[in-house]
Amino acid sequence: MISYLLIPWVPLLTVWIALVIQELALPFAAWAVFRPDLVLICLFYWRLYRSDLCGPVLAFVAGLMLDIISGTPLGLNAFSKVAMVLLIGHFSVRLRAAEFMHLLPVMLLLVFFDLIIQLLLFSVLRGNEFYLPLFFGRPIATMLLMPVVVAMLIHIQKSWLEYQ
Amino acid sequence: MVELLAFLKQYKNSMVAVLMLAVALVLLLSLRFYEPGQHKLVSDRMLDLVGPIQKVVLSPLVAYNQVQTRITELKQLDYDNQLMKAELRRLRPLGSQLEELKLENERLMELLNIPYRPDYNRISARVIGDSSSVFARSLLINVGRAEGVFPNAIVIVPEGLLGRVVRVGAHTSLVLTLLDLNSRVPVLVQRTRDRGLASGFNGRKLHLEFVSKEAEIQVGDLIVTSGTGEGFPKGLVVGRVEKLSNGGSGLFSKLTVVPAVDFDHVEDVAILMIPSRKEDIEAIEWDYSTAERP
Numbered sequence: 001m002i003s004y005l006l007i008p009w010v011p012l013l014t015v016w017i018a019l020v021i022q023e024l025a026l027p028f029a030a031w032a033v034f035r036p037d038l039v040l041i042c043l044f045y046w047r048l049y050r051s052d053l054c055g056p057v058l059a060f061v062a063g064l065m066l067d068i069i070s071g072t073p074l075g076l077n078a079f080s081k082v083a084m085v086l087l088i089g090h091f092s093v094r095l096r097a098a099e100f101m102h103l104l105p106v107m108l109l110l111v112f113f114d115l116i117i118q119l120l121l122f123s124v125l126r127g128n129e130f131y132l133p134l135f136f137g138r139p140i141a142t143m144l145l146m147p148v149v150v151a152m153l154i155h156i157q158k159s160w161l162e163y164q
Numbered sequence: 165m166v167e168l169l170a171f172l173k174q175y176k177n178s179m180v181a182v183l184m185l186a187v188a189l190v191l192l193l194s195l196r197f198y199e200p201g202q203h204k205l206v207s208d209r210m211l212d213l214v215g216p217i218q219k220v221v222l223s224p225l226v227a228y229n230q231v232q233t234r235i236t237e238l239k240q241l242d243y244d245n246q247l248m249k250a251e252l253r254r255l256r257p258l259g260s261q262l263e264e265l266k267l268e269n270e271r272l273m274e275l276l277n278i279p280y281r282p283d284y285n286r287i288s289a290r291v292i293g294d295s296s297s298v299f300a301r302s303l304l305i306n307v308g309r310a311e312g313v314f315p316n317a318i319v320i321v322p323e324g325l326l327g328r329v330v331r332v333g334a335h336t337s338l339v340l341t342l343l344d345l346n347s348r349v350p351v352l353v354q355r356t357r358d359r360g361l362a363s364g365f366n367g368r369k370l371h372l373e374f375v376s377k378e379a380e381i382q383v384g385d386l387i388v389t390s391g392t393g394e395g396f397p398k399g400l401v402v403g404r405v406e407k408l409s410n411g412g413s414g415l416f417s418k419l420t421v422v423p424a425v426d427f428d429h430v431e432d433v434a435i436l437m438i439p440s441r442k443e444d445i446e447a448i449e450w451d452y453s454t455a456e457r458p
Contacts, residue, residue, distance in 0.1 A: 056181040060188060075192030082184045121192060 010160050011046040011053045014153060015062045018042045023069045033137035036145040037111050039066060040084060044107060045153045047088045048096055050161065059085035072118075073125060080117040084110055100150070104143050111139040271432045274322035284318075284397065284436040287311060291430050292336070301343035301366055303327075305433060308335040316395065318436040324401030324424035325349065325389060326433055337435075341427055342370060342402065350393055351402050353379065354386040362387060362402050362421060370403060372419035379417070381405055387421050397436065 018038035039062050046054030063078030070077070088095070088110070095106065115135055172179065275288060289311075293304030307313050309332050317329040319339045327341040340347055347364040351372070358379035360372045372387065385405045391398025407420035 055177065056184040060184040063188065064191075073192055075188040075190070079185060079188035079192060082181060082188060086181050125192070 007161055008053055010156065011042070011050060012058060012061070014046070014156060015039055015042045015058065016065070018149070019062065019065055019069065023066065033133045034141040035138060036141040037114065037138060038142075038145070038149060039063075040081070040111060040114060041107065041142060041146050041149045042153065043081060043085055044088055044110065045150055047085050048092055049157065051089060051092060053161075054085070055089075056082045056085055073122070076118055076121055079121060080114045083117055084114050087113070100147075104146060107146050108139045108143045111142045115139070268432070271322075275432055275434045284438055285312070287313065287435045287437070289313075289319075289337075289433050289435055291433060295338065300345070301341045301347075301364060301427070302330070303339045303341060303430065305337050305339055305435075306335065307435065308333045308337050310334050312437065313337050313435060314437065318396055318400075319433050320400060320436060321425055321430055321433055323426070324403070325396065326425050326427075326430060328395070329435065339433070342423055342425070343367065343427060349396060349402060350390045351387050352390040353381050353405070354388050355382075356380055356385070359390055359392070360387075360419075368423075368427075369406065370421040370423055372405070372421050374416050375419060377410060377415065377417045381408060381417075381419065383408060 018041070022035060022038040043054060043059055043062060046058070059081040060078050063076075063081035064074070066072070066077040066081070067074050095103065098106075112135065115138065119135075272288065287307055289305040289307040291303050292306045295302050295304055303326075305319070313329055313332050315329055315332055317337075319326045319328060325342060327339045327344070327347060329337045330340040331338040341364070342349060342362065343364040343366065345364055345366045347362075349362045350359070351362045352359045353375075356379055358375055358381060360375040362370045362372055364370055375381065383405050387402040387405065389396040389398055389400040389402060401424045403421040403423040403425075405419050406422045409418045409420070
């Protein structure tokens with residue numbers, strides 16, 4: 001009964017842990033460029049396979065927490081993550097049908113789009129502060145780490161969410 | 165109203181999405197110029213929530229860092245240990261050198277304690293060679309003409325008289341010790357004041373010759389230089405009487421004297437010179453090389 005009540009919160013919990021690891025466990029300056037976007041991987045996974053538990057609200061909350069913790073302008077990540085979740089949701093049927101290896105370049109593009117949206121918003125707010133290495137480092141790092149994170153999420157899903 | 169509810173139900177997801185995007189934009193534009201502290205309260209609360217999780221998440225990293233630090237410390241310790249061992253290897257010989265210098269210092273201090281005679285110049289020297297053989301008992305020292313040494317200069321050690329300089333080179337000199345067969349030193353018995361001549365015989369002891377048979381000399385009496393003939397200053401210790409002999413039917417008794425100086429362990433010496441006598445002595449320089457050997 002208790003586990004049943006906790007199920008809706010599992011995606012939020014995983015996103016929260018991903019956020020903590022992403023922003024606090026790897027806070028070193030050397031990781032700034034190659035820091036993977038673990039939050040986006042989580043949102044991607046849950047949006048594809050448990051869209052009932054992962055919608056724009058979760059993306060908004062995750063993005064907002066990311067903004068608060070990372071110190072970026074409030075709403076920047078919130079906006080981009082909601083946009084990404086909507087984009088994933090739009091192509092979810094096709095993406096679910098694709099093989100996992102084909103999802104890797106998709107994730108690469110998603111991170112890239114995420115950064116583009118943030119760059120555009122940021123340019124509006126503060127002018128052009130284009131940091132080119134970030135646009136290559138972060139998507140690649142996210143793509144490379146995606147199999148590991150997805151494997152863990154699959155395990156969590158099978159262990160906790162298949163009570164329903 | 166029903167239609168409105170139906171519309172809302174139909175487009176619920178889209179409206180939520182639009183709402184979220186709008187809220188994000190509003191937040192973004194209302195707090196467009198980020199200032200630290202602007203949403204500090206919210207940020208602080210978030211960090212309070214994140215803290216415990218961060219601690220758990222970071223614990224492997226902290227443990228890893230601690231292990232890494234420990235390994236680095238051990239490496240440094242090993243490196244330091246090697247350095248210390250190398251330093252010890254370098255310094256160990258210095259310990260024996262230090263001991264040697266200490267002993268040398270003691271010897272030199274003893275030399276300095278020899279009573280100063282104002283009419284004598286004193287030069288310290290080091291024995292650099294022992295040219296003793298069956299036929300001679302002489303030592304080589306590291307001072308010569310350049311240092312002001314001249315023939316017949318008197319060589320002493322803290323224990324007493326060692327001998328005299330017989331040959332002088334530029335920076336070395338040859339010392340004829342009391343034990344040499346050619347050595348003759350006018351002496352007297354300190355207690356009885358009887359005069360005699362201490363002569364070497366290339367052995368380890370001296371003979372005391374030309375001592376009257378009537379002299380009441382005892383074993384252990386101290387023999388010192390008499391100062392006669394001005395070859396040696398008066399009062400330098402030569403040795404002690406070891407054995408008495410009446411010398412048969414002759415006029416003089418013959419005694420055996422043990423030298424005060426241990427000739428086998430002489431390292432540093434003092435040379436006494438009378439500057440005023442230098443020229444006179446040089447004029448009658450004793451040619452050691454022409455001395456006859458038995």
